[in-house]
Amino acid sequence: MYFTPPQRKGILFLVLFLGGALLLRVLEWKLHPTSEYDFSAFEKSFQTRLDSLKRIDSLEREAFTVTSVQKSAPKTHTTRVSHPGKLININTASLEELTQLPRIGPRMAQRIIEYRTRSGAFRKKEDIMNVRGIGPKTYQRLESLICVE
Numbered sequence: 001m002y003f004t005p006p007q008r009k010g011i012l013f014l015v016l017f018l019g020g021a022l023l024l025r026v027l028e029w030k031l032h033p034t035s036e037y038d039f040s041a042f043e044k045s046f047q048t049r050l051d052s053l054k055r056i057d058s059l060e061r062e063a064f065t066v067t068s069v070q071k072s073a074p075k076t077h078t079t080r081v082s083h084p085g086k087l088i089n090i091n092t093a094s095l096e097e098l099t100q101l102p103r104i105g106p107r108m109a110q111r112i113i114e115y116r117t118r119s120g121a122f123r124k125k126e127d128i129m130n131v132r133g134i135g136p137k138t139y140q141r142l143e144s145l146i147c148v149e
Contacts, residue, residue: 087147090128091121101145103138122148 003011088097090112098109108131115131122128125148129139 088145089149090125090146091116091148102141104142108133124148 088101090098093112095106095109095113098104098112099106104112111131111133112128116122119130125143125146126139127148128134128142128146129136134142
């Protein structure tokens with residue numbers, strides 16, 4: 001093959017340019033070798049967080065799960081009852097005890113106490129539905145957790 005002088009110059013330029021780039025890359029590899037990234041610190045942090053979440057989940061399942069049966073379909077409700085199986089007497093329960101019940105926060109517990117003070121003791125468990133904010137659905141969740149003595 002025969003190349004013209006400008007073509008030879010162009011080919012020589014490309015060969016020198018690519019050769020120089022390759023040489024620079026080889027020098028970079030020699031001077032700054034790539035190393036594997038150490039993920040051990042990240043993995044340790046991740047494992048610590050995962051263990052913490054598993055511990056919290058197991059505690060919640062142990063202490064707070066109460067099964068409630070509704071008319072449409074059986075569902076499992078997670079509640080804040082600290083002592084499963086122990087009924088809370090709504091006539092004598094303190095604010096803290098009432099807030100352990102599902103769907104009962106501090107305001108609702110205060111309403112229950114005010115109703116109890118104003119109207120007297122609850123005669124039956126269903127009377128708790130007379131408290132503003134407690135309807136049939138909330139009562140259905142509370143029914144197996146409360147008592148009246």
